[in-house]
Amino acid sequence: MKILVIEDDAATGAYIADGLREEGHSVDLIASGADGLVQATIGTYDVMVVDRMLPGLDGMSVVKTLRATKNATPVLFLTAMGGVDDRIAGLHAGADDYLVKPFAFGELSARIAAIGRRPKMQDDPISLTVADLDMNLLTRKVTRAGQIIDLLPREFALLEQLMRRKGRVQTRTMLMESVWDIHYDPLTNVVDTHISRLRAKIDKPFGSELIETVRGAGYRINVA
Amino acid sequence: MMPARVLRIRSTPLRLTVILSVIFTATSLACFATTFFLVRANLTAAILSDMQQTVDTFGSTADLAELREHLTEAALTTDPAYRILHFLPDDGAVIANVKRAAPVSGFAVLPGSDFATSDRPLAESYQVRSLRIGDGQLIVAQSRDSIIEMAEVFAAAVLMGLLPAIGIAASAGLWVARRTQQRIGTIQTALSAITSGQTAARVPGVAGRHDDLSGIGQDVNDMAAAQEALLVSMRQVSTDIAHDLKTPIQRVSVLLDQVMTKTDLSAAQETLLLRAKDETACIVRTFQALLQLAQIEGGAARDRLTAVDLTDIARDVVDFLEVDAEARGLILTTDLTSDAIVAGERQLLSQLLVNLIQNAMLHGGDGGSIQVTVSTGPDGVTLVVADRGPGIPEHERSKVLQRLYRLERSRTADGNGLGLALVAAVCTLHRAHLTLADNAPGLAARIDFPKPPSGTGMFAQGPHLPQ
Numbered sequence: 001m002k003i004l005v006i007e008d009d010a011a012t013g014a015y016i017a018d019g020l021r022e023e024g025h026s027v028d029l030i031a032s033g034a035d036g037l038v039q040a041t042i043g044t045y046d047v048m049v050v051d052r053m054l055p056g057l058d059g060m061s062v063v064k065t066l067r068a069t070k071n072a073t074p075v076l077f078l079t080a081m082g083g084v085d086d087r088i089a090g091l092h093a094g095a096d097d098y099l100v101k102p103f104a105f106g107e108l109s110a111r112i113a114a115i116g117r118r119p120k121m122q123d124d125p126i127s128l129t130v131a132d133l134d135m136n137l138l139t140r141k142v143t144r145a146g147q148i149i150d151l152l153p154r155e156f157a158l159l160e161q162l163m164r165r166k167g168r169v170q171t172r173t174m175l176m177e178s179v180w181d182i183h184y185d186p187l188t189n190v191v192d193t194h195i196s197r198l199r200a201k202i203d204k205p206f207g208s209e210l211i212e213t214v215r216g217a218g219y220r221i222n223v224a
Numbered sequence: 225m226m227p228a229r230v231l232r233i234r235s236t237p238l239r240l241t242v243i244l245s246v247i248f249t250a251t252s253l254a255c256f257a258t259t260f261f262l263v264r265a266n267l268t269a270a271i272l273s274d275m276q277q278t279v280d281t282f283g284s285t286a287d288l289a290e291l292r293e294h295l296t297e298a299a300l301t302t303d304p305a306y307r308i309l310h311f312l313p314d315d316g317a318v319i320a321n322v323k324r325a326a327p328v329s330g331f332a333v334l335p336g337s338d339f340a341t342s343d344r345p346l347a348e349s350y351q352v353r354s355l356r357i358g359d360g361q362l363i364v365a366q367s368r369d370s371i372i373e374m375a376e377v378f379a380a381a382v383l384m385g386l387l388p389a390i391g392i393a394a395s396a397g398l399w400v401a402r403r404t405q406q407r408i409g410t411i412q413t414a415l416s417a418i419t420s421g422q423t424a425a426r427v428p429g430v431a432g433r434h435d436d437l438s439g440i441g442q443d444v445n446d447m448a449a450a451q452e453a454l455l456v457s458m459r460q461v462s463t464d465i466a467h468d469l470k471t472p473i474q475r476v477s478v479l480l481d482q483v484m485t486k487t488d489l490s491a492a493q494e495t496l497l498l499r500a501k502d503e504t505a506c507i508v509r510t511f512q513a514l515l516q517l518a519q520i521e522g523g524a525a526r527d528r529l530t531a532v533d534l535t536d537i538a539r540d541v542v543d544f545l546e547v548d549a550e551a552r553g554l555i556l557t558t559d560l561t562s563d564a565i566v567a568g569e570r571q572l573l574s575q576l577l578v579n580l581i582q583n584a585m586l587h588g589g590d591g592g593s594i595q596v597t598v599s600t601g602p603d604g605v606t607l608v609v610a611d612r613g614p615g616i617p618e619h620e621r622s623k624v625l626q627r628l629y630r631l632e633r634s635r636t637a638d639g640n641g642l643g644l645a646l647v648a649a650v651c652t653l654h655r656a657h658l659t660l661a662d663n664a665p666g667l668a669a670r671i672d673f674p675k676p677p678s679g680t681g682m683f684a685q686g687p688h689l690p691q
């Protein structure tokens with residue numbers, strides 16, 4: 001992917017850019033809001049990472065201006081520690097997602113993948129399939145290898161989230177946000193408990209693991 | 225053995241009033257009594273000397289016939305209600321102004337009923353003297369009614385003068401005592417509120433008055449103001465530190481992340497690095513909480529309150545935390561009414577719930593069960609998170625709401641004492657009322673949300689966008 005990073009703190013900027021390049025993305029790093037806005041309008045990017053606090057034109061104005069000019073490039077907003085208001089304001093300004101500093105690189109990478117390459121899925125799939133696992137969204141029936149699996153509503157929602165983004169890493173925070181709408185960091189280990197319950201139902205009895213733990217990042221349901 | 229029961233009056237003004245009333249009554253009665261006895265002694269002396277004169281008159285008459293003549297004349301002209309004369313000669317007829325006289329000898333005080341006349345009234349009481357004169361026994365009885373009247377006047381004076389005076393003094397005293405008591409009460413209330421952590425509490429009505437109680441009240445207020453200022457500056461300092469250290473902490477965390485991902489590490493190095501990362505995460509959490517608190521207290525989020533269903537939020541949070549409770553062997557139950565609409569900020573409210581439920585699990589876990597209740601009433605929506613653990617002692621309940629304050633027994637547990645401070649700040653932001661109550665046993669954290677303003681455009685517009 002082509003990614004534009006607008007971040008004034010050199011260390012953080014380099015960290016993000018290097019990490020993303022290592023993952024095979026092509027990255028432009030810009031240190032000021034005004035330059036970033038120019039770069040964003042002349043180049044075409046798949047994703048932009050924009051810091052909230054920038055000298056000159058701040059991150060929020062950059063995003064607002066872009067949206068005002070009908071530029072729909074997905075934006076990941078970086079907000080400072082404690083910036084509850086920032087992140088909500090950022091989302092309202094038109095950002096697609098936000099991340100509070102400091103963050104683990106895995107978190108950033110997973111979120112960029114999530115907003116960047118939104119595959120044009122058919123709008124409302126009736127069922128989701130991964131290997132021999134089937135989920136019918138209408139009847140809410142889940143089967144693996146033809147065997148019906150009884151899931152609690154929350155287990156269903158969690159599995160659905162993973163299956164809808166099969167092959168892509170979902171961090172614990174992303175799962176917490178999308179399944180339970182809870183935006184609160186210190187609880188990520190509870191997500192592990194939920195995952196292990198889900199595994200006990202869909203993986204354990206079948207001997208092969210569909211839900212994979214990605215070290216330092218989160219979970220992923222594998223395509224094959 | 226029963227210990228002697230002493231009537232104890234705890235209120236100092238009331239006790240002083242009672243003591244003063246008793247002293248006043250006792251002195252007044254003593255005064256009356258002294259006067260009474262002096263006057264009576266005087267009157268008695270007068271009666272006695274009067275009687276002596278009479279006796280002397282008869283005694284000086286040597287001739288017996290003349291004495292009888294004297295006595296007869298005196299008996300005829302003397303009103304027995306004033307003085308009784310009764311002469312009983314050794315031989316011959318009685319000379320008297322009464323029909324009957326009690327047999328007495330020497331001095332005595334006798335009631336009027338001991339004498340009798342045919343038709344004339346008698347005095348109530350007599351000072352009596354019986355002596356031998358000439359050839360017979362003379363009884364002279366002098367009316368003591370002046371003394372009795374005097375006693376009656378005194379009794380009336382006590383009844384109509386002293387008793388009302390005592391009554392007025394006592395009730396005035398009680399009124400003053402009650403007022404003083406009330407003023408002391410307001411000082412006591414303010415003091416106990418302040419010492420239990422509500423540093424905004426003040427003694428009302430001390431301005432403009434210049435007595436000793438107002439002085440004490442003013443001192444209490446000054447003390448509370450100083451304490452409050454200290455608290456505010458402590459808050460400010462912690463926020464400032466958090467702001468200043470934000471960037472370096474962020475860099476450390478980035479560097480650690482880089483070392484972890486970009487270098488080949490031995491297992492031992494990796495373990496150490498992981499520990500360092502955990503510690504940084506801990507620091508980040510504390511700072512994040514401190515900064516968030518400062519921001520919530522800043523109140524900017526009040527513009528963003530929209531209609532949210534507290535039951536929805538509670539359902540999500542409980543659904544998420546249930547597995548954690550189960551893993552700890554706790555039962556998490558709910559009682560949620562539908563349509564619990566409040567003017568709120570969803571994320572802050574879910575964080576509030578998470579904090580309360582986590583507290584119940586962490587600090588009240590011994591009780592085995594936790595109950596989350598959302599109910600609606602005429603005044604708005606009420607949320608209660610109750611556990612059956614050890615609870616929080618009453619005098620600590622407002623202190624635990626301060627940042628970084630933890631009970632002695634929790635100092636070793638995870639956390640840093642910011643959870644309830646955040647809960648309190650979120651409540652203030654929502655104009656909701658937070659009460660930590662005794663669940664006997666355990667803690668019941670109760671939050672009363674006001675009724676959302678109806679008919680305003682607030683809910684239709686959705687969140688307010690900062691410009």
Ligand SMILES: Nc1ncnc2c1ncn2[C@@H]1O[C@H](COP(=O)(O)OP(=O)(O)OP(=O)(O)O)[C@@H](O)[C@H]1O
Nearest residue numbers: 583587588615624630631634639640641642643644
């Ligand atoms: N449900 C409860 N039962 C008993 N004690 C409690 C309960 N909730 C809180 N406390 C006491 O109040 C203190 C303050 O709570 P608070 O949530 O502010 O901090 P914490 O839980 O210790 O740390 P943090 O929430 O920041 O992780 C706790 O340390 C504990 O002593």
Ligand SMILES: [Mg+2]
Nearest residue numbers: 583639643644
């Ligand atoms: Mg807590």
